Amino acid sequence: MSQLPKRIIKESQRLISDPVPGITAVPHEDNLRYFQVTIQGPKESPYQDGLFKLELYLPDDYPMVAPKVRFLTKIYHPNIDRLGRICLDVLKKNWSPALQIRTILLSIQALLSAPNPDDPLSNEVAEHWKRDEQDAIATAKEYTKLYATEQ
């Protein structure tokens, strides 16, 4: 493996020494561009008390291109599809090289607090959200209990 860019080393160090509340991100020992991530479900959201696992990968062109992030834990959310892919503007057209892993993870945490069914990735979930928000939230809570909490 080629030498790790200084930028990635710095970001990794800071993620460990100065972690974001409710978020952990640990580089994999075999591949320092691959991070195992956990995000705690925000309070007052249907994901409260859940612990969600994600994977994050920094492509060769990082930071010119955005990191690749995906939920590993099943989640019921209008902007996240069955494969865990996330619809978030800063991961796509609004990516800027000045953004960082921590800013991206914070944006994902915020997305859990504020689902946006008008810009959906998973159409069925978004429809459900628009048709009957209370019922959709109940389903999201069920998923959280079922998949995101240690029994």
Next chain:
Amino acid sequence: MATSDYYDSEEELDLSEDDLEFDLQDLHITSQDSEIEFLFKSLTSDVLWISIVEKADHVAAFIGMTRDECLVLLQHYDWREDKVLDDFLSLGDEIKVSKGLALSSKLRHSLPLHSLSRICAICCEQVDQMFHLEQCSHEYCVKCYTRYLSDKLRQQDSLVLCMEPSCSISVSLQDLKALDSNFPGKDHKPLYDIMISNIAKNYVESNPKLKWCPAPDCTGIVQFDGFSTYEIGTLKEYLDSHNLPIVTCPYSHSFCFACSYEDHDPIPCNIAKNWIRKSKDDSETANWIDINTKQCPKCDAVIEKNGGCNHMTCKKCAYQFCWICLQDWPLHGTAYYNCSRYDASAIKEMHQKQQTTKQSLKRYLHYYKFYISHELSAHQDNDLFRSIESRVQEMQQDLGISWIDCQFYRTAMKLLIKSRKVLKWSYALLYYCEVNNYVYIVETNQSFLSNSIEDLSHLFQLTDPKCIVRERLQFINLSNSMKKREAALVEIIHEGLKNQHLKVT
């Protein structure tokens, strides 16, 4: 008719079929000069850029901003000068803040001071040279900024913002010039140049009167300038009355302004489009024709085709045959033989029975074979055309012939390419037409044109400059008669479509 060198529309056509309903005299072929012309200008990208800059300068003079600023503003308003002026009147200099040309005074005061540490926040490296846009002071290293911008510009963006995500300042041409001079790229195009072509793309795409030439890598533009008469107002009306807006870019590529496909005169856009899609989809039939080699029908020797001529002579047994139908070549010179006519009995059969898939495939293959043969010949003609200049030079140097006296050779080649294109598309059209007697008339004219094309094409097999010059008159005569036959075929098809003698299914 067989000996006649050319075909005139006034001349009566002697067709042997008894049941011919149509006579050419009934056709009332409209003469060329009553046609409504589609007026256009062809522009190089340099000329286009001059008019873009003029537009920006015009706005600049009104609102007291720079050309660079106006180039950004105009893009935000789809190049509508009036809209820019409107907003300027109501917003004043605030327009600069809202369109990324300046920071609000509040933000200006909270800008970071120039860092002394010289550590770039993107790559985290200690660097010598930092860079920031003129309008803000978000500093990153020259290398990171250049990479960021070349990525954005390669995606054809023409409005690119500062690399700092919270900053809405647009990158200006001036910024790019500064960056280019900071980081002179020997192996890559200056960012400034890429930005100019991106802005031009934005301009052309926002203006329905402008189209890029569709030829690969061509940077020519065509500007639509109305019609020769006020009877017709819109492109749609023009198309509806069976006209085609065929235009030519400054580099002599001709294309259809309506569908941005190559010149497909005399057939309508939708038929050309369907045909192209069909011939691309049918992968089995795409491979169906053996492209560059065939076996001699007499001795089975493998013969490779070179040049566009379809008159083949076997190198082994000297048998002369037609590349397309593999029949005796001498047959082709007579009026009775028509290698492109679809077998009459097959047509009747088709009339009687329901068209089975097999038949329709057979029918398709019939026309496809002619279409693709002429398409391939056209490529070969084009290759030949590219080598023509060296032949012309030989003629000039070795034989002391003037440039103007060599023109006949170039002209004949251009006419050949054009005629082949017309013939090629006419086959595609017939595939979609109901078989009737008018189709016979078209086929007869196709075969006249085809014979002329093959004769001229054969003449182009001459490579010795002396021989070429000796055959000068023959080149001129053959291309003139070919041109007439081409015009006749085009008119018959136009007429047939207009009066619905040709029924497109």
